[in-house]
Structure formats: structure tokens, C-alpha cells
Amino acid sequence: MQMSGAQMVIEALIAEGVDTVFGYPGGAIMNVYDEIYKQDGFEHILTRHEQASVHAAEGYAKASGKVGVAMITSGPGFTNAVTGLADAYMDSIPLVVISGQVPMSLIGTDAFQEIDAVGISRSCTKHNYLVTDASELPRILKEAFYIAASGRPGPIHIDIPKDVTAQIAEFDYSKPVELETYKPTVKGNSRQIRKAVDAIVNAKRPLFYLGGGIINSNASEEVRQFVAMTGIPAVETFMARGTLRYDDELLISMLGMHGSYAANMAMSETDLVIALGARFDDRVTGKLSEFAKNADIIHVDIDPASISKLVNAHYPIVGDVKGVVIAMMELIADKVNKSRYESWLETIANFEKLHPLSYQEEDDVIKPQWVVERIGELLGDQANISTDVGQHQMWAAQFYPFTRARQFISSGGLGTMGFGFPAAMGVKRADRDRVSINITGDGSILMNIQELMTAVENKLPVINVILNNQYLGMVRQWQTLFYDKRHSSTDLSAGQPNFTMLVESFGGVGYEVTTKAEFDAALKDAVEKNVVALINVSVARLENVMPMVPSGGSLFNMMLASKEK
Amino acid sequence: MADARRVISVIVINEASVLSRVTDLFSGRGYNIESLTVAPVPDSKYSRLTIVTSGSVRVSEQIVKQLHKLIPVLKVYEHADLVEKEMALVKFPSSESPSDISALASAYNGGIVNVGEETIIVMIADEPKRVSNFLNLVKRYHPKEIVRSGSVALER
Numbered sequence: 001m002q003m004s005g006a007q008m009v010i011e012a013l014i015a016e017g018v019d020t021v022f023g024y025p026g027g028a029i030m031n032v033y034d035e036i037y038k039q040d041g042f043e044h045i046l047t048r049h050e051q052a053s054v055h056a057a058e059g060y061a062k063a064s065g066k067v068g069v070a071m072i073t074s075g076p077g078f079t080n081a082v083t084g085l086a087d088a089y090m091d092s093i094p095l096v097v098i099s100g101q102v103p104m105s106l107i108g109t110d111a112f113q114e115i116d117a118v119g120i121s122r123s124c125t126k127h128n129y130l131v132t133d134a135s136e137l138p139r140i141l142k143e144a145f146y147i148a149a150s151g152r153p154g155p156i157h158i159d160i161p162k163d164v165t166a167q168i169a170e171f172d173y174s175k176p177v178e179l180e181t182y183k184p185t186v187k188g189n190s191r192q193i194r195k196a197v198d199a200i201v202n203a204k205r206p207l208f209y210l211g212g213g214i215i216n217s218n219a220s221e222e223v224r225q226f227v228a229m230t231g232i233p234a235v236e237t238f239m240a241r242g243t244l245r246y247d248d249e250l251l252i253s254m255l256g257m258h259g260s261y262a263a264n265m266a267m268s269e270t271d272l273v274i275a276l277g278a279r280f281d282d283r284v285t286g287k288l289s290e291f292a293k294n295a296d297i298i299h300v301d302i303d304p305a306s307i308s309k310l311v312n313a314h315y316p317i318v319g320d321v322k323g324v325v326i327a328m329m330e331l332i333a334d335k336v337n338k339s340r341y342e343s344w345l346e347t348i349a350n351f352e353k354l355h356p357l358s359y360q361e362e363d364d365v366i367k368p369q370w371v372v373e374r375i376g377e378l379l380g381d382q383a384n385i386s387t388d389v390g391q392h393q394m395w396a397a398q399f400y401p402f403t404r405a406r407q408f409i410s411s412g413g414l415g416t417m418g419f420g421f422p423a424a425m426g427v428k429r430a431d432r433d434r435v436s437i438n439i440t441g442d443g444s445i446l447m448n449i450q451e452l453m454t455a456v457e458n459k460l461p462v463i464n465v466i467l468n469n470q471y472l473g474m475v476r477q478w479q480t481l482f483y484d485k486r487h488s489s490t491d492l493s494a495g496q497p498n499f500t501m502l503v504e505s506f507g508g509v510g511y512e513v514t515t516k517a518e519f520d521a522a523l524k525d526a527v528e529k530n531v532v533a534l535i536n537v538s539v540a541r542l543e544n545v546m547p548m549v550p551s552g553g554s555l556f557n558m559m560l561a562s563k564e565k
Numbered sequence: 566m567a568d569a570r571r572v573i574s575v576i577v578i579n580e581a582s583v584l585s586r587v588t589d590l591f592s593g594r595g596y597n598i599e600s601l602t603v604a605p606v607p608d609s610k611y612s613r614l615t616i617v618t619s620g621s622v623r624v625s626e627q628i629v630k631q632l633h634k635l636i637p638v639l640k641v642y643e644h645a646d647l648v649e650k651e652m653a654l655v656k657f658p659s660s661e662s663p664s665d666i667s668a669l670a671s672a673y674n675g676g677i678v679n680v681g682e683e684t685i686i687v688m689i690a691d692e693p694k695r696v697s698n699f700l701n702l703v704k705r706y707h708p709k710e711i712v713r714s715g716s717v718a719l720e721r
């Protein structure tokens with residue numbers, strides 16, 4: 001069928017089953033917005049900043065497992081969106097981001113709102129396209145969705161000049177994607193799998209190291225079975241939270257810089273690391289030469305470039321975690337001997353007893369960790385938890401009782417302040433039956449505060465819980481520990497808005513909380529009213545995230561507690 | 566670990582932007598490309614890039630894996646046992662002895678390819694080290710201009 005480039009974009013999005021597009025219009029993308037106006041196949045949600053469009057699409061993608069879609073204009077629209085692309089790239093989130101571009105005839109002339117968008121996005125996307133002819137659009141759009149979601153997922157950017165969206169060409173979306181040069185390995189090598197299984201059977205102190213790839217691969221059910229069947233203990237990365245239930249006896253906790261003492265000690269003592277969809281990030285491993293020093297390493301990952309990138313794998317397996325885990329379970333079924341791990345599990349239990357993840361309550365002030373635990377007690381499985389970046393983020397990862405994959409949505413790789421609120425809107429959009437909570441800080445929340453308008457207007461009742469320490473707390477913590485308490489530009493006590501007036505001016509509801517009772521009342525009220533909310537909780541100002549592996553230190557050398565008055 | 570010289574061949578779909586995708590992987594890691602040649606692979610939609618670089622084993626392994634990950638990349642060869650050739654064009658003043666220069670060039674798989682009123686141009690094709698030797702040797706004939714092509718390589 002003959003149609004304009006702009007119409008093709010709409011038809012392709014509908015054919016891909018897209019029900020929500022987050023975006024912001026402008027000159028170069030107007031032809032597409034004109035077609036959005038005429039259609040009713042999906043809903044367009046106008047955010048109030050392009051960065052938020054992309055973060056919302058990320059939240060939507062992470063919560064739903066589908067490809068998130070964002071639409072923006074050229075020039076500043078695109079540059080505003082770059083942080084979102086980079087964030088999605090680092091955390092392997094499948095997105096298709098479509099930007100307008102100046103007409104072909106003006107490209108390269110420093111035209112109004114012209115920027116070399118594909119030049120900028122090249123290093124922070126899985127792939128990108130500059131469309132030079134409308135006849136290419138059906139193929140490119142179809143490829144984009146396929147590449148975004150397959151292999152190691154990631155963001156795809158499509159830049160479309162304005163004249164190409166006006167150009168008429170043939171639209172045929174039925175042709176299958178044919179990419180001779182892109183064939184991600186999905187099925188793990190069976191000989192390698194067999195060898196790895198032998199290693200598991202023979203290990204004395206094996207340890208599962210569970211990463212975010214499990215969630216991307218929708219493999220958490222299989223991994224839960226595998227762990228239960230083998231009786232082997234497990235640690236989770238930040239990105240993998242929720243893979244195992246928080247109360248699973250074999251789950252030690254999160255490992256890494258702010259992981260638990262027991263998780264990090266287990267990693268230091270294990271003789272076999274079974275890494276599933278994890279990438280040995282520096283925030284996880286600490287000092288590389290000391291990481292899992294006593295262990296052989298099985299590394300299952302869909303991305304060959306992640307294997308032996310940082311830590312040499314003795315049993316490298318390139319493939320989709322889900323299929324590999326199923327194959328491993330079949331091979332191992334009649335070989336497990338759980339009693340074999342008795343003393344290993346006892347060792348770990350002792351680590352847990354020695355230094356459990358904990359905090360000291362105080363009478364006159366709320367501890368931030370308590371707030372996280374309390375949300376867990378009150379809402380538990382009923383909430384999806386997004387976060388911003390900082391101390392509050394780490395406390396959320398440490399203390400929330402996660403019960404399922406895709407429950408925890410946070411910016412791991414890029415650590416983007418301002419991610420949480422728009423992401424939580426995307427989460428709400430994808431999973432409307434659950435409460436969408438954004439655990440945030442007094443610094444981070446102001447980085448995309450304009451989204452109050454989007455949330456109110458589009459009835460996306462996100463509850464933002466501000467753990468307000470009147471500091472850029474995480475940076476303050478490092479200054480305290482490593483810069484002799486010189487709190488350079490991190491004290492926000494003289495820079496606090498009236499959060500309640502702020503949110504109410506947008507049509508949401510604000511709560512000021514200084515006691516536990518007030519917190520309970522505020523959260524219950526916000527959930528009941530089902531409104532966009534800011535719950536501003538005054539918390540202990542100088543609390544530090546502990547335990548901690550100082551940057552570049554070894555996992556077994558943790559700082560365990562510190563108090564500052 | 567000492568940095569070693571490496572020759573990498575990359576087969577890519579012949580399309581706009583593919584070259585910058587490849588070179589970005591090097592520049593993004595602060596790695597210099599010593600030489601780079603590109604030409605279409607006959608009777609196909611592909612091009613072949615030959616890249617000479619130097620770096621630690623770990624980093625070059627990473628680069629090779631990242632190259633594989635680029636969507637338009639079909640194949641990557643990191644050569645170990647290879648035949649490698651490079652071409653050079655050198656312009657001399659015609660006042661220098663053509664017969665001496667010609668004799669020397671023929672020892673490096675080359676000869677005189679152009680004779681003008683004021684200059685003569687010589688072409689040679691040989692291993693990169695030998696090309697360097699040649700360029701050293703001909704200094705005494707006062708070359709006015711030198712162009713090296715960069716390497717092309719085939720696994721033995």
C-alpha cells in the first residue's frame with residue numbers, strides 16, 4: 001500500500017503491538033505527530049521533557065518485558081533524550097526511539113535545530129539508523145524492533161528527516177527481517193553445558209551469581225527451580241533483585257559495593273561461581289585480582305563480549321540464560337546431592353549471623369532504611385519499586401522484600417539521577433493494577449520534577465517517597481569517608497522547596513512526614529486516593545549506606561558500620 | 566603486558582556510517598589506528614577493512630568481540646599467520662638517477678610508474694617493515710613526497 005513515511009511509522013508501531021508512546025513534538029517530527037492525532041491504535045503520552053519520555057519508555061519496557069517507544073524532535077529534543085538512550089544502553093533495555101531530523105536537503109548546513117543525531121547516538125545505542133528514503137522505512141522499523149528485543153537487548157535510535165516523513169512510498173510490513181550479519185547465539189553449546197554441569201556436581205562450595213540478564217531473558221522461574229533443585233546458595237546483583245524471593249532460604253543477598261557481608265564473603269570463599277546473565281561490573285567485583293580468587297567460573301551470557309571481559313571464565317557458555325538453565329536442569333537432575341553443601345551453607349549462615357544487613361533505630365528520627373522496610377510491610381508484592389540514584393537507591397535494593405522479577409526498576413549502569421519518577425510513570429502504565437512507588441532523594445526528585453504534570457494529566461498515580469536527608473547523600477557519604485568530611489556542594493539544608501505546595505500546584509497530593517505514624521497514614525492515604533503523590537519523609541541526615549567495599553577494594557574487606565554525629 | 570602490533574580484518578556491509586561505527590570502537594577506548602584500508606569485496610554487498618593497531622591482548626580481544634557485536638559486521642579476523650603487504654608511492658626530482666632508483670625499487674616489488682619533466686614517481690609493494698626500509702634507503706635520492714597505502718592482509 002502507498003502511504004507517507006509518517007503514516008508508515010504509525011502503521012509499524014501498531015503492527016508491533018505498541019500501546020503507548022512517550023514523546024514530545026517539534027518542527028521536524030510534526031508530520032508524524034499529525035498522523036498520531038488521526039489514529040487510535042496507541043496512546044501518546046506527552047511528557048514534559050524528552051529525557052523523561054525515554055525514561056518512561058524504559059520503565060514501561062522493564063515492567064512489561066516489551067519494547068518501549070519514545071518519539072522526539074530534532075536538535076534539542078534529541079539531545080535532551082540522549083541521557084535516556086545511554087541509560088537504556090547500559091542496562092540493556094529494549095527501546096525504539098524515533099527522532100525527527102531536518103529535511104535531507106538541509107542536512108549538513110547547520111540548519112535550524114540540526115544536530116548530527118546518529119553521530120551522537122552511535123556510542124550509546126545498540127544500533128541506529130538515519131533514514132534517507134521512505135521506501136526503507138518498513139524494513140528499518142521492523143529491524144529496529146527485532147534488534148532491540150533480541151540477543152542482548154538495547155535501545156535503537158531511528159532518525160527520520162522531515163521530507164522523508166512526507167514522502168510517499170510502498171508500505172509492506174510482512175517481509176521477515178533478514179540480517180545476515182546479526183544472528184545472536186541463543187542456544188548454548190551442549191558440550192560446554194555438559195562440562196559446566198560436571199563442574200557443578202563436583203564443586204564443594206558452589207555459588208550462583210545471578211545477574212540482570214535473567215530478568216531480560218524472562219528466566220526467573222527457571223532459575224528459582226534450578227536453585228531449589230540443586231540446593232546451591234545464591235547472590236544477586238543489583239540488577240537481578242527479585243529473581244529469587246527475598247525469603248528464599250538459599251538467597252544470601254545482594255553482593256558488591258553495598259552488598260551484604262555474607263554475600264561478598266561467600267563470593268570470596270566459593271570454589272565455583274555459576275554466573276547467569278551477570279557481567280562482572282566493577283561495582284560488583286571490587287578489586288578484580290581478588291575477586292572469587294578461589295573459584296572456577298561458569299559464565300552464561302547471551303553477549304559473547306561480556307564473557308571473559310573482566311574475569312576469565314573457565315566454562316564460557318554463550319546463550320540465552322533460560323534455555324541454558326533448562327538444559328542444565330535436565331542434565332543435573334539425578335546427580336544432585338544437597339547434603340554435600342551442609343558445611344558450606346553453615347559457613348554462609350555464620351557470615352550472615354556475624355554481620356547481617358541491619359541498621360540502628362533511633363527514637364527521635366526516622367531511619368531511611370525503616371521507610372523502605374515499611375513500604376515492604378505495607379505493600380510488599382503489591383508494589384513495583386522504582387528508584388532514583390543515591391543512598392536511597394541502595395537502601396531500596398538492600399531492604400525491600402522483593403518477590404518477583406521486574407518488580408525493581410532502577411538505573412544501574414549509568415546511575416542516572418532523575419530516572420525514577422518518569423520510569424515509575426512508565427511502570428504504572430505497563431502494570432496498572434499495582435502501586436507504582438518511586439523511592440527517591442531530595443536531590444534526585446528535582447531532576448525531573450516537571451513530570452508531576454505528565455503524571456497528573458495522564459492519571460499515572462505514582463507515589464514518590466522522598467527519603468529527605470537534605471543532602472546529596474551518596475556524595476556526602478564519600479566526602480565523609482574519603483574527603484575528611486569536606487561536604488563540598490552537597491548540603492541541601494538551605495535549598496529545600498516546600499514539597500507539598502509544589503506537588504499541589506500541579507494537582508497532586510503532598511505529605512510531610514516526621515514520625516512513623518505519619519508515614520503509615522500518608523502511604524495508606526496516597527494508595528487509597530490513587531493520586532500522584534509526594535511523601536516528604538525527614539530522615540536521619542548523616543546515615544551511611546553500609547556495609548561498603550571502598551572503590552577498588554576487595555569484596556572481603558568491607559567497612560561494616562560507621563557513625564557520624 | 567607489552568603492546569603488540571595487531572592486524573585485524575573486518576568484513577562489513579558496505580553502507581553509510583559503517584566505517585565510523587568501526588573506528589569509534591577504537592577511539593572510544595583511546596586506541597590509535599595505525600593504518601586502515603577499505604575496499605569493496607568483489608561481487609558482494611560487503612567491504613573489507615584491514616586495520617593495523619597496537620594494544621594489549623585483553624583490549625584487542627575486547628575490541629574484536631565488540632566489532633562482532635556491531636550489527637553490520639559479518640566477520641572479524643584477528644590475524645596470527647598472515648601475508649601482509651603495503652604499497653608506497655614516492656616522488657623524486659628527475660635530477661636523481663632513474664636507473665639507481667629503479668634498480669632499488671625492483672628489489673621491493675616495484676618500479677618507476679611515471680616519468681614527468683621535473684619528477685619521477687616510483688611504486689613499491691612489500692611487507693610494511695620492508696616498505697619502511699625502502700623509504701629509509703631512498704632518503705639519499707631526496708624524495709619530495711611519500712604516500713603509504715596502509716596494509717592489506719590475508720591469512721595464510
Ligand SMILES: Cc1ncc(C[n+]2csc(CCOP(=O)(O)OP(=O)(O)O)c2C)c(N)n1
Pocket residue numbers: 388389390391392393415416417418440441442443444445467469471472473474475
Ligand atoms: C545526573 C547525575 N548527576 C550526578 C550524579 C552523582 N550523584 C550520585 S548520587 C548523588 C546524590 C543524590 O542525592 P539524593 O537524590 O538526595 O539521594 P541520597 O543519596 O541523598 O539518598 C549524586 C549527585 C548522578 N548519579 N547523576
Ligand SMILES: [Mg+2]
Pocket residue numbers: 390441442443467468469470471472473
Ligand atoms: Mg538526599
